[in-house]
Amino acid sequence: MPLQQLRECDGPIETQLSGKGEWIEYDKLQLGSAYTDKYVKGTISVKYPSCKLGTGEKVFKIVLEESSLQPPTSNQASINTFIFGELVGDCENVLKQGDTVVLTNFQVSKSPSAGQDGRHAFQFELSDETGGTVFVCSRAENNLAPIIRRQKVGMKDYTYVPLNRIKDGALVNVYGVVKFFKPPYRSKGTDYCTTVTIVDPSDEKLHCVFFGGNADQLPKIYKVGDVVRFHRVKIQAFNHELQAISAPGFSALTFDGAQNAPIKPRTASKSYCFKSTDQRMVEELRRWANANTSIFKSGIKLSDVKPAEYFDLTCQLIAKAPVDRSAMMLKVWDGTKCPHVLKHVPVDSKTLEGDLGEIHRLRQLTVDVLVYDNHTNVANSLKLGTYLRICNIHAKVTTASTEKYNESVDAEPGMEFQLHGGTSYGRGIMVLPSDSSDVQQLKQSLQSDFPSDQDSMEDLSQLDILNSSSELSVPQEISSTCVERCHEEPATVLTAHQHISPTSLKEVLDRTAPCKYRTRAKLVNYEPKALYQSVKLYCSKCHSLQEIPDDDDIDTLLEEAFSADAATHSQPHDAGWYETTIWEQGDPKQRQIIVRFVKSSRLQRFPERSTILVEGVSVNELYHLSEKFGSVILTTSRTDHLMLNDLSIPFLIQDRKWHYGCRCCSDPQPVSVLQPLTREDSWKSSEIAKVLGIQQLRYVFVMKFTLADGSGTLDAFLWDEAERFFGISAADVVISEVLQEKLTRIMNTLCPPTINPEDFPWLECCLKSYYVGEGLDQKTCYQVFDTTVAGFDGI
Structure with a gap:
């Protein structure tokens, strides 16, 4: 029951709440945490009359003072609490000022009025849709009056507004079909964000932006064509268009858009209102969306992928491995065979996660998806065997002209599958529930489609290619003797000043600028770690640096x-x-x-x-x-x-x-x-x-090297001679993934990510010191010059 009574004669509150979770204090509340196994308690210090929202629903506000033996030392012990839905009718006539209440299955959100009322920075939200429950322990004089539960005649009828009738400033409930969406991603702050564009038969669309403390609090949308129901969204104008954002008490239900799929809501809520009228609404939207080919599009199989295409793939994860600090390889399949020549991503066999026998058995059906930047954290957390939807994969074709110089110009182009960084065009990775209609179809495909020689182990060369380590891929660029030399001799060479005697870093640090030195040191760290961030735009006139x-x-x-x-x-x-x-x-x-x-x-x-x-x-x-x-x-x-x-x-x-x-x-x-x-x-x-x-503006590399030689450590910049150092054009590396891979290999050679720093290669390099700033703000800086890496002459 949403409202229940606690009585002092039945013992301490904690005893009566046994099994309801643990008590949490207000100062330990966090956005993004799930509070299904915890409860909060407090005394009602202020009670406001209930009022109606723009949707016609009631909202009831109270202020809770944290229960404590000591008097509160700040207003942070007071927290605003909002109650929505059927729970309002139960609470508004029962709860009184001075009552002690306990809340379970509550939600925590930011309080927009904290700056004005001086109360807690967060606020509580409860509704019957989210399974919220209120336990009340009335004051002693009221304990003899039991709570009389009013008989419910029926569940509340919600009013839904067609998208062509929404207005700026309104608070509405809406139904719609997903036309576009971005999977939940971490915003620039601490919250997660998702953007959704929905349409309905009124031929209008609505762009929605929702934030939540964690991804589970956001609508569980898996593909274009899903049907959604949003309760309590606020409409506001943005860039001359209407936009929806979540209002207090916001809740969302999502339904599979396929007509033959069960009408089962996807939601984090344990309790929600869903009646026969809702079922008819979902069915009508499904029929409308499936008849409109511009909205509901069937997914693309690997067997149907076209060169240079961007597509969404429903697949199963077979194996994964890190490629470098900013990329992961996911080996996936969907039961069909890609007809194009594929390029496999070489990875270190020591870091490869997956069953080698399974990888070999499915070698003709799996593809490698290279995942970059912000998607690597999600990729790294995936469990093998899970079913995924990877959105906006690029089927990139590498032409013969971009291949390595020692390959035949007649070689057939290879196709690479890449998930670029960012969230443009809905890029992202989602884990699909096993009971979704797409997963059920995928399972049928996976069970029926296997290579004819799946049990043959006569050709293990394919397995060697799939699991080749990064060391084994090095001979494509550098001879094995060169790799060995990089660990015994300097990994860089001087292009001038070879006649100057080497100087220790301690001596370099002790001398006054300006001066030039030849030194021998190890690269123990560099920034930025994400190498794509090392390319900047430079103005030779005003000497400004800008991000791309x-x-x-x-x-x-x-x-x-x-x-x-x-x-x-x-x-x-x-x-x-x-x-x-x-x-x-x-x-x-x-x-x-x-x-x-x-x-x-x-x-x-x-x-x-x-x-x-x-x-x-x-x-x-x-x-x-x-x-x-x-x-x-x-x-x-x-x-x-x-x-x-x-x-x-x-x-x-x-x-x-x-x-x-x-x-x-x-x-x-x-x-x-x-x-x-x-x-x-x-x-x-x-x-x-x-x-x-x-x-x-000119493309330039800007990096900071941390050098150490046992006598001292210093930071040196590499920028105006960086192209000469790497043997790579900064403008070319932006558009050439071959050069990006080369840059990554160079940095992994100079500063290996997986070995003991004591085993790092030595660098021979020239340094020059100079002053920056004036007066008290003047400081000494260092720059690498007249130096180039060894052993990376070709691409």
């Missing part, structure tokens, strides 16, 4: 640029030196992509090398265009002249390289100044930047 913009940020800026263009209602510019084409996208925003083909002899001779001016694109569309055309220039037509966009996004993409300009040092000119280049047919990035008045 994230795809999500660029996509947001492009969307804002489109909205600004649409708001001006400007007509597309036209001119004689280009031809304009408009592509209708057919989305709810009626977005148009305007493409202007620059006229030149190159356009007729080499279409793939032609130059286009584009506006109204997304990041994903930008990637596709840059693969087909030699030069892509992003423009806007909201002014009288065709202009460049904000320089926070690239002004030019050429040969897959994204070129940026310095916002401080550039003086952007109208795009029409490019017309003379059509006669010269010269479209180098440096010339385009110069004509457009852009101070072009």
